[in-house]
Amino acid sequence: MTTEALTQLAVPEVPRRDWLLYAGMGAVGLAAAASSYAALQDLAVRTGWWPWLSWLLPLTTDAYAMTAVRVWLGHSTRNRRARAWAKANAIGAIVLSVAGNAVDHAIASHVIAVSWPLIVAVSAIPPVVLGLLVHMAHLRTLPPADPAPSTPAIQPGQQTPPPPTAAPPSPVPPAPPAEPKQRQPRRTVTGTRKRQALPPGPTDEELIAAARERAAAGQEPSATWLIKTYGIGTRRAGRIRDAALGSPSPTPELADAPALEGELALTGGER
Incomplete structure (x- = not known):
C-alpha cells in the first residue's frame, strides 16, 4: 500500500461548506x-x-x-x-x-x-x-459509558506495523496415570462380650402367695403394686392378681386395660 493511500485512509475528507x-x-x-x-x-x-x-x-x-x-x-x-x-x-x-x-x-x-x-x-x-x-x-460532565479504543493515527510515510501473531500454544504434558486405590483390609473381630444375665426373679407361686398375704392384710393386691414391687410386666401382673383373688384370667389384650394404660412405660416386659 502506497503512502498516498495510507494518508487518505487516515485523514477523512472534510465536506465543503455550502454557503447557500x-x-x-x-x-x-x-x-x-x-x-x-x-x-x-x-x-x-x-x-x-x-x-x-x-x-x-x-x-x-x-x-x-x-x-x-x-x-x-x-x-x-x-x-x-x-x-x-x-x-x-x-x-x-x-x-x-x-x-x-x-x-x-x-x-x-x-x-x-x-x-x-x-x-x-x-x-x-x-x-x-x-x-x-x-x-x-x-x-x-459524566465520563463516556463505552469509551472507544484509541487507535494511533498513521503519519505520511509511515508503514503500518504487521499485526501481532499469536504465540503457538505450549504443549500440555499428559497427566500421569492414576494409581489404583488400595482396599483397606477388614478388621477381624477378636471377640464379643457376653451380655450379663439377669438374676432370676420370683416365680408365679411366690407372687400369688405374696398377693394373697397382702389381700389378707386388708390391702388390695393390685397389678400396679405388683409391677412396682417386683418389677414384672403388665400382663403377668394382671394374671397374678386374678389368680390371687380367685377370679378367672381374661385375655391378655383386654385385661386391666383402663387401669394399666399409663403403666406401660414403667417396665420393659416380663422378667
Whole structure:
C-alpha cells in the first residue's frame, strides 16, 4: 500500500461548506424566532405577566431549544445518556414553542379563553426548563459509558506495523496415570462380650402367695403394686392378681386395660 493511500485512509475528507444552505437556514431561523418571539410574549402578557418581563418567556423557550440541540448534536458530548436526554429535551422545546404559539393565536381568535390551568402552565415554564437544563449539564460532565479504543493515527510515510501473531500454544504434558486405590483390609473381630444375665426373679407361686398375704392384710393386691414391687410386666401382673383373688384370667389384650394404660412405660416386659 502506497503512502498516498495510507494518508487518505487516515485523514477523512472534510465536506465543503455550502454557503447557500447556511444563508437559507439563517433566514428561516430569523423569521421563526421573530414570529415565535412575538406570539410567546403576547401569551405571557395575556396570562398575567408584567409587560416589562414578558420578553423572558420567549427568551427562555428559544434558549432552551438552542441549548438542547447544541448538546444533542455537539461533538463535545461524549456520554450517550447526555445525548439522549438532550435529544428528548430539544424535541420537547420545539413542541413547547409550537404549543405556545398555537395557544396565543387561539386566544386572539376567541377560540379558547384564558383559564387558571393555562396560567399555571405558562407560569411553570421557566422553573421547569431550568431544572431540565441543570440535569442536562450534569449528564454532560459524566465520563463516556463505552469509551472507544484509541487507535494511533498513521503519519505520511509511515508503514503500518504487521499485526501481532499469536504465540503457538505450549504443549500440555499428559497427566500421569492414576494409581489404583488400595482396599483397606477388614478388621477381624477378636471377640464379643457376653451380655450379663439377669438374676432370676420370683416365680408365679411366690407372687400369688405374696398377693394373697397382702389381700389378707386388708390391702388390695393390685397389678400396679405388683409391677412396682417386683418389677414384672403388665400382663403377668394382671394374671397374678386374678389368680390371687380367685377370679378367672381374661385375655391378655383386654385385661386391666383402663387401669394399666399409663403403666406401660414403667417396665420393659416380663422378667
